[in-house]
Amino acid sequence: MMSQTMIDNPDAAHGRKSAPFRMRTVEPGPDPADSFGLFTSAAVYDPYPFYARLRERDPVHWSERAGAWLVTRYREVFDLQANSELSVDRVETLYSYLPQVRRERFSFVIEHYTRWLLYRDDAYHDRLKLLFMKAMTPRAVELMKPRIAARVAEVLDTLAGREHFDAYLEFAARIPVLVMLDLLGLPSADEQRLRHWSDRCSNFLFQPVNPDREAMAEEQRRILDEQQDYFMAHITARRARPGADMISAMVHAEVSGERLTDLEILATCNMMATAGGGTSRSAISLALMNLQRFPDQLARLVAEPERINLAAEEFLRFDAPTQRGIRTARADFTLGGKTIRRGDILHIMIGAANHDPAAFADPERLDIARNPNRHATLGHGVHYCLGASLARMELRLAVAEFLRRYPDYAIDAPDVEFMDRTASRRLTGLPVVVRQA
């Protein structure tokens, strides 16, 4: 599948002898009972051939391994995303991430995650959700644009003079954390701390292929303790002297006449850092990686930077940072000829839907001018991505400014590696070589 995307790009390496960037070709497995090998490291590296096989052979597929239905066609994914009869409550799934032995030791970890807005179905915090929507409308995000642009420039300035750096760890991974610090009103000095928490919490939520459940639960215990120490001080300070930030807004918000509790505010801060940080950093770094696989598209975007808005939609379609959404059926229904029972878990396979040839012409090609481009990455309906506008803005500004400064960057490694999980796409690093001005 990848053969047409492999490139030799000697010019970009500025005369150095550098191996061209290639992605390995991977093949799905033969066994439907094994979901054609979807839960293997080959699929972590490149899930799209595996999705294609599932989509063609068994588009609503029962996976014993996941204990869930895997839904891979765009049509069904789109409908399910809009279906408010599906629950996003993940208590049961999250409990399954805990160690089998004396699981109740860690029930407070699950209680923390049940306070996250994105795992709530009920009217819990309709007002909090409204507060969020207001802070995240296209207008609000547009007003944040100068600050985000300044953060992008500030991070790129720290790389001035270096020909080799890691465009994931030293650029893409920093932007969303700094933006989130600004949004929450927290000091820049806490970047590393917030990033560490965000990394580790998303590791817990997205679960590695072969997790050490005891160690992960212990780590969660430690992080939640640290977060209490950290956030409670900030929450108390904002109660005394509010600023123009989300913590202040939450401290003063009322939900049906009641104030949010400190633990709800803490959980929301962690949700913003984790959900907003991990996905945006992936979106930015995957865009830079994928542009290298399609040099004609890279050249076009460098020459016509005003195309960045449409290009950003294509980056989101082509390699969605979150590859699946998890829902629970609240009633029996039929989907793609299969009977889904109340209580069944469904995995809405976003990455698979985004590469469905029934919805996107030539889906394995990155086309920065693709329009229309109704990808499934940010969802839609009741459980759409609350940070969608912010994610778009970060992606547009970060990629555009990176290309403006380093139009001839090249990947400085024979291959890239992904973190060991199938529910999201996260690079472990993206070494690049650039020509400094």
Next chain:
Amino acid sequence: MRVRIEPFDVEIEVPAGATVLEAALDAGIDYPFACQQGQCGSCKSILIRGRVDMGTTYNPLVLSDAERRRGAILACQSHPLEDCVVAVVEIGGVVAHPQRHLRCTVESTEARADGIAIVRLAVHSGGPMTFAAGQSAELSAPGRAPLTAWMANLPDDDTLEFHLGPQAGQWCAGMDVAVTGPAGDAYLHEEHLGPMIGVAEGVGLSGLLGIFGQALACGMRQPMWLIVAATAYCPERLQALAAGAANLRIVAVPEPAHLAEQIAATVGDARGTRAYIAASTATRAAVRQSLIERGMASDCILEHLLPGA
């Protein structure tokens, strides 16, 4: 169906079964949107002409019945029933309500202290006008020079209310008035997360009644201060505003010259606060300086120019 999108100045074809938003995005228009399912209000627009089917599944918290009566729609839920004209009300983070030319009649006038009149207008044609709280309109009546005044009513109210100073002359019930608007960029920023301060002198209070009234109505719960001078003309309005709003503190000073020092006494630290000032030129300069000295960012200060000042 053909749908004209203002102020992008383009006309698009909306295929059967498609929404205005879908067709606009497919046409490459940078239409504001987020959830695409009537849950967030990002694509709220004004239907200037024509009819649409909006269904019933959208979130009433983001589009009230009152807003619908005034022509607001959610583009992501709107299936045109005939050719339409639709206006996007936010472009690049700035509100851009469509301009309206209304024919109105003075419904009532109340003479108040300091020669100020509270004038209410019933809209007969050309409406409804949609606007952001804090915006103004131009009023003209036969034989008078046009004047600019702020809407003191909330955007959802059916009657327009203006507070006019002595220079505006006499207004009588039954008079015909033409209203053109809305205008002005010192409107309420509902997305602002930090504290709010309003500073008003004389009829400048009218725009701030709209801003603070709307802020409370839309659920903003951050600390708010409203510091007013020479506003003996409508104490009952200030009381009504403060009633039930635990987060709003209203401070009255006798003279505009005291406003700046009152800010010093009321607001210790203005970082993260947004200010709305409606006062004369001299007062605005002093107030502005006082706020900046307390750490307020200059782009967080929105100013109304008091008519006649």
